[in-house]
Amino acid sequence: MGGSFDPIHLGHLVAASEAAHRFDLDRVVFSPTGESYHKQTDTRAPSEVRYLMTVVATAADPRFHATRVDIDRPGPTYTAETLKDLQSAFAEESGGQDAEWFFITGADALADILGWRDPDRILDSAHLVGVTRPGHVLEDPGLPQDRVSLIEIPALAISSTDIRRRVAAGAPIQYLVPSGVAHLIDKYRLYRSA
Numbered sequence: 001m002g003g004s005f006d007p008i009h010l011g012h013l014v015a016a017s018e019a020a021h022r023f024d025l026d027r028v029v030f031s032p033t034g035e036s037y038h039k040q041t042d043t044r045a046p047s048e049v050r051y052l053m054t055v056v057a058t059a060a061d062p063r064f065h066a067t068r069v070d071i072d073r074p075g076p077t078y079t080a081e082t083l084k085d086l087q088s089a090f091a092e093e094s095g096g097q098d099a100e101w102f103f104i105t106g107a108d109a110l111a112d113i114l115g116w117r118d119p120d121r122i123l124d125s126a127h128l129v130g131v132t133r134p135g136h137v138l139e140d141p142g143l144p145q146d147r148v149s150l151i152e153i154p155a156l157a158i159s160s161t162d163i164r165r166r167v168a169a170g171a172p173i174q175y176l177v178p179s180g181v182a183h184l185i186d187k188y189r190l191y192r193s194a
Contacts, residue, residue, distance in 0.1 A: 056180035080118035167191035
């Protein structure tokens with residue numbers, strides 16, 4: 001599951017849980033972006049802190065794991081490279097055992113995948129799972145039906161953008177993010193207005 005996770009919130013965790021259930025996944029690996037090539041904001045938390053928030057948020061579910069693959073790779077984060085690196089690491093870890101790969105992302109991001117770097121390589125590397133995000137209607141992105149699934153997630157109108165706005169405005173974020181993530185946002189004074 002790729003994303004900026006700026007910050008990771010309960011909607012991300014619910015989406016991962018639903019995808020794991022729907023596709024009978026043994027593991028969901030959360031990969032916070034390093035240097036995103038297409039998404040920049042003034043309030044972006046440092047990559048190390050976003051990784052730490054992801055570790056804290058995923059620790060309670062044994063199916064969930066966080067990876068540093070995109071944070072440790074220099075330069076922009078590209079999904080094709082993320083999948084290649086994760087698949088190589090898994091092959092090494094499992095002694096070459098085969099696995100079926102899925103890439104979970106927001107349906108809005110999936111709709112733009114043809115504009116991503118190496119979209120054919122991404123489609124060859126993993127089955128794509130587009131999950132609903134707040135305010136987005138699921139539509140067929142025009143990708144091969146055998147390589148793409150769109151799934152509805154229980155109604156949780158939570159977004160990282162809204163959480164950042166709430167923190168900047170001094171509004172509560174309790175019950176929107178795991179308590180450990182709220183603690184890290186406070187500790188590192190993330191998303192505060194100047």
